[in-house]
Each structure stands twice: as C-alpha cells, then as structure tokens.
Amino acid sequence: MFPLSTAQLPGRRSATFYTDVVNGLRADHKYLSSKYFYDENGDKLFQQIMACPEYYPTRCELEIMQHQSGKMARLFMEESSDFDLVELGPGDATKSWFLLRELQKDHASFTYYPIDISSNVIGWLEDKLPVTLPGIRLQGLNGEYLEQLHQVNTFSNKRKIVLFMGANIGNMTVHQATQFCRQLHEQMHPGDLLMIGFDLKKYPGTILAAYNDKQGITRAFNLNLLTRINRELGADFDVEQFEHYPVYDPGTGSCKSYLISRIQQEVHIGDNQFSFAENEVIHMEISQKYTLMETESMAAQAGFEPVDTFFDSKRWFADVLWRRLA
C-alpha cells in the first residue's frame, strides 16, 4: 500500500539517525529505536505484519473502528463540530479512515493533520485520502510526534482532538508513556480530547505469537533496520548473523524484541567499531500491554479524565477516549 519512492532523510534528520544509532550501539546494553523501523521497506513489512493471522491488534482495532466510529464521531462533535483532528503515527490510516468518513458524513468542519516520521506515509496519505474521502481538508506533517504537534498549534488555535492509535503507545515503557501523555497535556487545552489505542493483557501465548509470526515477517521487519543502517549510514552489518528473539513477560506486560548476535563479530559505521560477543543482544522494540485500570491510572497521572472506552468483541484491545483536564 506504500508504492512511493524511497524516503530520503533530509540532512538534520539523517544526523539524528546517525547519533541515535551510534549512541544505542555504544550503550552497555545495546539498543536501537523502533521509530527507525519505518523506511519504505519497513512500511511495507508493517503492512504485511498487520495481515498476519497471528497479529491480532490490527484486526481488533479495525473491528472497533468499523463498528463504533459513528459513536466516536458523535462524542467528538458534542462540544462543537469545528476542530482540528491530529493523528500521531497514522501509518496508512486504514483504521482511522472509518472515523474520518463518519465525521464527513456528520458534516464536521475539521482539518486532518496526520503526523508521521515516515515521509513515505505522509506522501501516501496526501495522495490517497482525497481520492477515497473527497473534500477532506488534510495537511500532512513529516516528523516526530511532539515537535509536529507543536507546529499544528502554531497553524491554528481550534479545539484539538488527538488520535494515537494502533497501540503505538505500547512502543514506550509505562514510564515513558506517562511522560509522553504529560507532554501531550502541555500542548493541549482544557476540554481537548485524546483517543489512545491500548493493547490489553491477555493469554501470554497469544501475545508472543503476534510478535513471532510463522512466516517470519516480524523477523524481516526487525532485520530491515540493520539493512537500513547499512544503506543510509554506510554500516557493514552482516544481517544473517543476527537472530530475531521476542519475549513476553506476563507479570509486567512487556513484550520485547531482541536481535541476538549469532557469533562474536565486529560492525563498523564510519570510524566507529562495535564489538558483539556471541549471543549479545540488541534491544529493538517494546510492545507494552495494559489492563484497563493501568490505562486509567495513566490518564489520572497525566491530567486527563476518561470519557469512554471502545472494546472489540474479544476485549483484547481498547481505544480509550480521554478529556484534557484544566
């Protein structure tokens, strides 16, 4: 679904990518940031992950959006039908599309601001959404969530409704997610709405299988970041010498993906050399799972009050709607 040309990073962003990668690989416990998964190939692989039989979060949230977007739209329009709709990390907006359509049907007067770190995603949305949702007012922003939300606030002082769906929030630790919501609170105004998709705690085997699909697409998605580092930063990772290794801890609710070095090896990025011991790991991604009580506690800590919760029929996933408190 992302047929655009390779996303080239402009200079400043490329420098940040380099610094983040080098700092992550120099750390005592090596890590890479999952936000860099999404180059052109990463976008395509994520599309394939969403279609995997094991990857339930997309199907659960799709069911929510297909059946409950009408109610969401009415809640959004209760206070006024004139607002800015900001979506953080929309990907291809497969799910938010249903909500956009309902808002159009209900004659809401809104501008849609999708914010995504992948320029490929933004280009795709700007091309495709006006075709399937004629008349939509849309302005895409390519960059980091909070930086770009700040930009939107400089464009307009209308009421904001912010969407953060697809369990993107799960790619932060609980502490980081709470801090992030506090930062959203700072950029929002009393009465503004925030809708967040949380993947809920459930049978651990179901969760682990979602990050270890039989076709090996999640494996390819993780390894693709090494290929991207080779291509864009001139590194020499031997991708075949790393193994994808996801784990889920039902106690904490954190699902983590690692790449394990199969052998003792050296990797270079420019003048930097990184040594990997056999079986040394790179932490790639966290996908944090929550109980509903934990999400409510996060709302309270970040200055929001829960307004409503939308579940799928299995109650595996929840889109929670919060109002920003004064």
Ligand SMILES: C[S@@+](CC[C@H](N)C(=O)[O-])C[C@H]1O[C@@H](n2cnc3c(N)ncnc32)[C@H](O)[C@@H]1O
């Ligand atoms: C897991 S995908 C989910 C997409 C969509 N929300 C869904 O539910 O299908 C995450 C999306 O967020 C974007 N993203 C990840 N980290 C980001 C960041 N720090 N700032 C902006 N966009 C980010 C990625 O490029 C990608 O499109």
